[in-house]
Amino acid sequence: MRRDFLLGSLRTAAGVGLVGLGLGLYSRQASSLPAWALRPPGALDEDRFSGACIRCGLCVRDCPYEMLHLARLEQPIPTGTPYFIAREAGCEMCEDIPCVVACPTNALDHALTDINDADMGLAIVSDQEACIAFQGLRCEVCYNVCPLRDEAITLDLEQNLRSGKHARFIPVVHSEHCTGCGKCEEACILDEAAIKVLPRHLIQGELGKHYRLGWEQQQQAGGALVTPDAEHRYNLPEGMRYDHGGEGLIEDATPFPSNPLDTLNKP
Amino acid sequence: MHDYPGQSATAEQGWLKAHKWLILRRTSQLGLLGLFLLGPVAGIWLVTGNLSASMTLDALPLTDPLLLAQSMLSGSLPVMSGLVGALIVLAFYALVGGRAFCSWACPVNLVTDLAAELRRRWGIRASGRLSRQLRWWLLGLVLLFPLATGVIAWELVNPVSMMHRGLVFGGLWGMGLAWLVIAAVFLYDLLLVRRGWCRHLCPVGAFYGLIGAGAQIRVTATRREHCDDCMDCFEICPEPQVIKPALKGASPGLGPVIRSQDCTNCGRCIDVCSKDVFRFRLGRGSATLPAAPEIAPEAVTAAPSRSSSRPASRSSDQPISRPSNQGSSGLSNRSNHLAHSSTSTTH
Structure with missing residues (x-):
């Protein structure tokens, strides 16, 4: 009697265990x-x-x-x-x-x-080759349908290098504002959308936790944290300077006077 | 003899009376489905959602307590509407009998009832042997999954919610592969195990049975002394083990109330009985009849012939006695034990 009972319970437990195993494996997939x-x-x-x-x-x-x-x-x-x-x-x-x-x-x-504040996903301009804005054409549909226009999607102006004289209006998604509503992907005029909404973790990168950006650290600290930055020194002819800001070489005084004899007679 | 259960009841009392509770039950099942379908089909939104959780007239929330329990076991806190909805459902089924859900609301019951009916008509007697305790194991598994893995795994395969959700959200043709699961339950019930799903496996039914363990609406064999042993009620009952203690318990001193939580309150036994043995009664009754010697002398003089000679049998016009706790004699202890053992036997 007891043996039968134990055996019966064991069989039931084994059967239910198998069902549980199957369901567990299936649930991982499903x-x-x-x-x-x-x-x-x-x-x-x-x-x-x-x-x-x-x-x-x-x-x-x-x-x-x-x-x-x-x-x-x-x-x-x-x-x-x-x-x-x-x-x-x-x-x-x-x-x-x-x-x-x-x-x-x-x-x-x-x-x-x-x-x-919703976060259903994140939009990404996933195909710059197909998106016609990158060809220099005016589209801006994704930008215009965005419920958070100018926050979640902005249009950034660039020079159109192909024509040399036009602008490109490039849609740029900003992750801190995008809710992933998907209106941009719905509205994209291409046969296959060039802007897509995907789960955030499939899109966003993350800087290593140990990483420090020097200039931010410097700004936070209000100055260089280690040795002060060395000033670069140029070996330039007398009376000349170099400007990083774009002006380039600056002549304070003419190195070569108009009369060549003055140069030759220089001590 | 007769060909099908309820034949003599139909012959003696008419088709309508022999199918009264069946008709009411089908009306309830289909009516519930209809209420849910009224929105998607006709655009009249009285009820939204499905059996897992619904909102009626923007005012009455109802939530499946088993599902909410799984959700909470996964570590999620419910919101007020979900909690209130679950409490309403709990209170309702605690009163009317938990497994009334199975026979009066659950859509899968339509499928398994059909399988059982076809089994009878086509004479399919062969049935695999399964423990009826399996449903308890499965219920444990269902509750263990969200606790251990954080996933409501049962809902990935649950035929009950799958069928209702499929019908309400997809319609007959939009249900997709959920049909296969329903068909599997049907074929399993038809060919493999008699009443295999509802009676042996379904953890949802097991859970609702648990809720309704103390239900107040009970089928009672009020005229059990008129039973002519035609076996129709056993034949038709989806949980036949619940009948015996109430119907045949007179000699061991058991009360006439069907007290098992497995009883689905479907009322088919009432329908098919040509002797009107069964009826719905309020109150759980007690497990045992009050012992005869303990009846006060005045009561004996008031009704001398019945109570002294045959304590268990009652005539039809006499109302069933209210449960009393005075029967604490050796007899009632023994019959308690009997009642217990006869309800827990596995078939």
Whole structure:
């Protein structure tokens, strides 16, 4: 009797253990988010999100622009979780953030009250060869649709070296302001967008923690921290100076007087 | 003899009465689905969300407590609406019977009921043997996952939420591969194990059973002495082990109330019984009947013939006695033990 019971329990435990193992391995695969799928505003970082979200779809329903979806089983997105695809429809950045308000857990963090603080990803001008602004053509669509125009995306003027006489209006993304809403990628006029919104960690670099930029340190300290900078000395003819600022060689006095005899007679 | 459970009830009392609770239950199941579908299909947004969490008329939040528990175990704090919603659901099912969720709300029940019905009609008797305790193990696993890995792993495969979410958010054709999971549950129930999903494996049902352990609405075998042993109720019941103590417990001194948390309150036993043995009653009842000798002399003189000779049997017109705690004799101790052992036997 006892033997049967123990054996039965062991079998059950082994079976459940196998199911658990399978589910565990599957969940490792199935709970990773592809780079092209973005989470709604306020979403916790992916590790915590996949634990907090209960897949109810209230955020999807409360989005007035219907740009959020719930992942289906066959999609490579954790089943039932909300996502959007920037190229199809970006986040319109509602001021009252209804998706966050609707969330019954803190998967969409209720601490997010200003939509401009949202961090759904980061835009990057990923293809300078395709982007027509880099060919010297006027486009500026991404810049114009940006909800944080002139903050998250600016247009930087450059000389157009091809024509030699025109300007190039280059879109530049600023990571401290970009919310990753995806409107730029949605609006990009190319067949395949040259500006894309991706998870921040796929884009941003990070300087080594030990790294110090000398000039910043100097500015903070108000002066050189080690030996004072040596002044560069030029061995120039008398009466001449050199200017780093762009003027180059400066003649204070003419080294060669107009009368050549004066030079020859110099002691 | 007869061909299918409920045949004699249908013949004697009419089709409608022999299917009353089934019709009500299907109405509830389909009506709930309809309420959720009213928004996406007709644009009338009475309810948003799905069975995992929903919002009714912008006022009533409802949250699946099992899912919220998993979310919290992963280390996430819920917000007020989620918490209140879960408490409402907990309170509701604690009152009406936790597994009423299974038979009155869960969409998978439509699939598994169909499988069970086809099993009966096609005479598929072969069934694999599985422990009914498996669901408890799985429930443990479901709760362990978010705690250990921080991921609600169960929701990646849960057929219950997958089916409801698929229907509400994708419709019949937009469900994608979720259909395969539903089909798998159906075929498993039909060909491999009788009532294999709901009765043996589903951790959601196990959880709701736990909630409703002290439920106040119970199926009660009020006229069990009229039972003619036709076995229809056992045949139709999705959890047949719950019936026996109440129906056949008179001689060991067990009460007529079905007290097992496994009972789904589906009411099919009430439908199929041609002798009207069962009915829904309020109150849990006590595990045992009050012992006959302890009835006060006045009561005996008031109803001398019944209570003294056959304490367990009651006639139909006599209301069932309220549970009393006075039965602490040796008899009730023994029958407590009996009640316990008969509900925990594995089939």
